[in-house]
Amino acid sequence: MLRNSLKLSFRNLLKNKVYSGINISGLAIGMAGAIIIFQLVSYHLGVDRYHRNAARTYRVVVDLHLEDGSVEKEKGSAYLLHETLKKEYGDVESASYLAQKELTIAIGNTNPKKFLEKENAAFTNPDFFKIFDYQWLSGNAAVLNAPNTAVLTERYARKYFGKSNPVGQYIRVNNQENVVVAGIVKDYPELTDFKKDIFVSLPTLKKLVPEYGYQDWGWIDSGRETYITLRSAEDRAAFEKQMPAFSKRYYGADSKVFHYHLQGLADVHFNVDYGGKIKYSTIIMLGSVGLLLVLIACFNFINLSTAQAFKRGKEVGVRKVLGVSQAQVFWLFIQETALFTIIAFVLAIALAGMMAMLLTDWLGIHIQSSDLTDIGFVIFILILLVFVVAMAGFYPAVMISNFNPLLAIKGLAGQHVNGHFPIRKGLVVVQFAISFVMIAVSMVIILQSRYLKNKDLGVDKDLVVHINLPDAESGKIATFTNEVMRLKDVASVSFFRTPPSAQLGSGGSIKFENRDWEKFVARSRVADNNYVKTYGLKLVAGRNLAASDTLRELLINQKLVKALGLKSPDEALNRRLLVGDADKTGVIVGVLSDFNNSDLYTEIEPTVIFSMLKRYRQAGVKLAHLGPGTIQDIERVWSKQFPDQVFQHSFYDDEIARFYQREELTSRLTSLFALLSVFLSCLGLFGLAVFSIEQRTKEIGVRKVLGASVMSITGLLSKDFLRLVLIAIVIASPAAYYFMDKWLQDFAFRIDIEWWIFAISALVAAGIALLTVSFHSVKAALMNPVESLKSD
Template sequence: MIGSYLKFTLRSLLKNRVYTGINLAGLAVGMAGAIVIFQLVKHHLSTDRYHQNAARTYRVVVDLHLDDGSVEQERGSAFVLHETLKKDFSSVGNAAYVARKEVTIRVDSGGASRKFLEKDLVFTNADYFKIFDYQWISGNASAMSAPNQAIVTERYARKYFGNGQALGKVIRADNRENLVIAGIVADYPAQTDFRYDIFVSLPTIRKIVPEYGYEDWGWIDSNRETYITLRSPDDKAAFEAQMPAFAQKYYGPDDRVFHYRLQDLSDVHFNVAYGGKIKYNTIIVLATVGILLVLIACFNFINLSTAQAFKRSKEVGVRKVLGVSQAQVFWLFIQETALLTVVAGAASIGIAWLFAPVLSRWLGLGLRVNVLTDPLLMVFFAALLLFVIVLAGIYPAFVISNFNPVKAIKGLLKDHNRSFFSVRKGLVVTQFSISFVLIAVSTLIFLQSEFLKNKDLGVDKNLVLHLNLPEAETSKLSALRNELAALPEVAELSFFRSAPSVQTSGGGTIKFENRDWEKFVARSRAADAHFVKTYGLKLVAGRAPAHSDTLNELLINRKLVKALGLKSPEDALNRRLHVGDAGKTGTIVGVLSDFNNGDLYTGIEPTIVYADQKRYRRAGVKLRLISAPTIPRIAAVWQKHFPENVFEYTFYDEEIAAFYQREELATRLTTTFALLSVCLSCLGLFGLAIFAIEQRTKEIGIRKVLGASVAGITAMLSMDFLKLVIVAIVVASPVAWYFMERWLQDFAYRVPVHWGIFVWAGALAAGIALATVSFQSIRAALTDPVKSLKNE
């Protein structure tokens, strides 16, 4: 019985090749999209969940409650925090300090010397390897308690020493300290945010970074974090309850500012306020899109299956007359759906396997699709097949098995679902509503991304080259400036801590003249006297400061003038200002037009620019022009003064663009899946158009005989489907507007939700749908009416 049913199913599918092909393509593409999204969601949800102590591991973060009522969320911590927590709290099991730093590593091996600029280097202590799981190849974590020790990953051991023995070998850091490789660990997995390849023992940090405030509780740096494990997850509430007393003990009267709390390790990846990689809401949206893609594919199947049901009515009637029960007919068509779904599922694995590497390159992830080696993906795939079979198969099977056999044989059955709001038309409206929302949202994300990249930041970002400064020694910087400035391509040169609009600068409270400490925080930028010209900053009052190696004269921006309550920029000139984070007082000699300190998620802040040579870490080179010899000339000068370091450069405008990579990736994702949903919807519409035209062949022939034009027939056939798309646009517009408004809430500067976005999204959806239907409509309208009537 089963064999005969299977044989009949295959014959039926082959007989209706066009509809079978459309159903297979729709299900395969929809399931492939769901599989790729599942892998993407699984990657993010599993990030750093593999650590044995993950459930009781926390990052210690601090919320800075400022006197003006604002709160700054800071993931960094003071150097003394980790040891103090372990000493003061019995509930703390392990405490690790993680300090990231860019370091030049020199390797002398085989008679040759090689240098590497390493960005994935951290200073940490032995507790780090007790908190986080690493597979040890050789050595152990105890070496991290001694100075000048390092642990490297397998790939870095090969990078430095090839296939030779790395353990016990010596590498040199920043031409200051030799490091002995005391251990080798296996490479980190793809599902981690702790992508470090070199671990340097914590006592070494004082030698390589001597200027850091190691005993200062207020010296908090976002690149230096503290992680702890508690004896039990139940200790978290009690621990946080003791934090106010802890802050009062070590901060005294400033304890009101420092509100410490514990951030779950599972939240580190998702909380963008503390530097997370992706929002948890984005994961929910991705999962929802995956479900919607499968639903659209299933709706296509339901529509085409029910449309064809009346063509197979005589077949069903004969079967029932011959004694086949309604249940048997039902399961026969469920079997047909299952066979199609399994074949489409196999194809979807291949499609997903091909597409996953492309998405991986876009997102910088290691996504792979291999059902045989991924048990969780295998379970998801099986559940997906079952879900599609049930959702896509039950309704068509119920409709077909419920036919009256007598009416079916006599051909008296008619499609009673011709009303405007029939189930079939309702599914089409739903499909295009989903597609319209995705198109509109992806359009807005694209516009916002372009807006962020092109917005006037108050600085000149063109033709500015950024170089690292390994040392801030006066004689070296002076010689470097003189030689670079002598190059014909160089227009200006500035030394500074960080460039504007790329990363937020440091800051603190200030005292203006004889007033008390201000209640707001002012951002500070350590930069030399050439900073203004190099970045095209505009002076609205006063002058640029004179050259100095330390804070003497300073600049402020308009925002700070307003925050101080002054009537005009001129009122600030020649007034004294004490800068809290610098611990010095200077004279205001100029007021700058407002410019963005950091990203465009936040607004313009009160800002101070002052000289402090000890803090300079980068150089900005403003070029007149750029040609093939430009970079080599600059590199030669730089290398002359820093021969032990690796020359590396970036362009300022590229740094700013990279700052909004999250929006760029969101644009790619939403656009990809929006187009995929439109393609799926149009695939179903294409099949329905074929069926509708087949049903109206005789009508088309008669209309042509009576003088109807090709354009008129095409318009008539297309309009029925276009009406459904228009209804979908009207229904989906409020939903699209809601999601767009919610997404824009994170930006201080944003594009408006303009009506043009809805017009564009609607025109695109309607245009694609019309093109899909018109192809078949024109073909039918051009058919010889004599043949149409004869065939009918």
């Protein structure tokens, strides 16, 4: 019985090649999109969930409640925190301090190999390996109790020492300390945000950076985080209740500023307020898009199946007359749907594989199209197949199995089908409504991404080369400046801690003249007197800083002038300002036009600029022209002053573009899935147009005989479908506006949602639909009327 049914299903599939091809293609594309989105969502939901203690592991974060009512969310913590929590709270099983720091590594004594490790190096204590799961190949976590010890991952052991045994060998760190390799751990898996390959002991950090405020509770750095494991996940609420008393004990009167709380390990990857990689809302959006793609594909199948139903009316009528029950007819058509779905699924896996390669390249993470060893993926596939078969097959199977056998045998089943036209039209409206929303939202994301890249930040970001400064020594800086300024392509050189627009920056309270501490925080930019020229900052009052190695004079921005309640920039000149971040007082000698001192998620903040040689960490070289050998010339000069360091440069405009990498990826993803949704909708519309024109072949012939033009016939055949698309656009516009406005709310600087965005999106959707329908309309209108009238 099953064999015969499958034979009939295959014959029907081959008999109606066009409709079968459209149905299979639609289902394949919809399922491919769903599969790739499932794998993408699974990747993000699985990050760092594999650790044994993940459910009771937390990052200790602090919210800084400032007197002006604002709250700064800080993922970093004071050095003292991890030791204090473990010593004073019995609920804390393990506590670790993880300090990321850029390191220069040298291997060997004569002609050493040098490596600059920007992201892969960190300082930590043994508890890190109790909190997070690593497989030890040699040594154990206790080696990190001693100074000048390090643990490497397997791949970095090979990178530094090749095939020789790395344990017991030395690496030279920052040309300051010899550190022995005391342990090797297996490489970290893909599903982690802790992508570190060099773990150096905390006592070594104190030797390398002795000036850091290790005993200062107020010294908080975003690159230095505290992680703890509680003895039980149920202890979290009780532990957090003790945090206010903890802050009062160690911060005294300032405890109202420092609000500590725990962030679950599962939340670290998603909470962008504390440096997370992706928002939960983006995961929900992706999951919704995957479901919508499958629904659009199923709607196509329903539309084409019901449109074709009357063609099989006689077959159904004969079956019923011969004793086949309604239930048997129902299951026959469900079986056909299952056959279509399985064939489409095979194609979907191939399509998902191609999409996975594209997304892996875009996102920088490995996305699999299929993994049958993953039980979660297998369960998803089974649910997807059952859902598609039920969603796409149930309604057509019910409708066909309900045919009246007498009407069906007489060829009058079409009368029965006509009652279902409103449902088909409704599904077309839903499909294009979804597509319109995705087109409109994609347009806004693309426009906002372009706006972020091109907005005037109040600084000159073009042709500025950034170089890390390993040693802020006055003599070396002066020599480097003099020599590099002799290069024909160099316009200016500046030394500083961070550039004008940077996501990382310091700041603190300020005291103006004899007033009390201000209720707001001012951001600090530590830089020399060439900073203004190099970055094209604009003075609106006063003069630039005089050359100095320490804080004597200050530049402030207009935002700070307003925050201080001064009437004009001139009123701020020659007034004294105590900078809490530096614990020194200087004289305001100039006021700068406002510039964005962070990314465009945040408003322009009050800012103060001052010189302090010992805090300089970078050099900025402004180029008049970028020639073929310009960077090599700069490297040659730099290497003379810092021969033991690795030269590495970056361009300022590229750094700023990386601020908005998340938006760029979101733009690509939404554009890709919007394209898929439009293609699926048009695929269904194409099939319905073919069916509709087949039904009206004689009418077209009669109209041509009576003198109708090709244009009028094309318009007649297209207008019904175009009307459905226009209805979809009207219905979907409020939803599109809601999603666009919701997404833009994250940005302090954003585009306006203009009427023309809706107009262009509508034109795109309607234009694509019109082209889809017109192809067959024109073809039908050009047909010889004699042939049209002969058609049966």
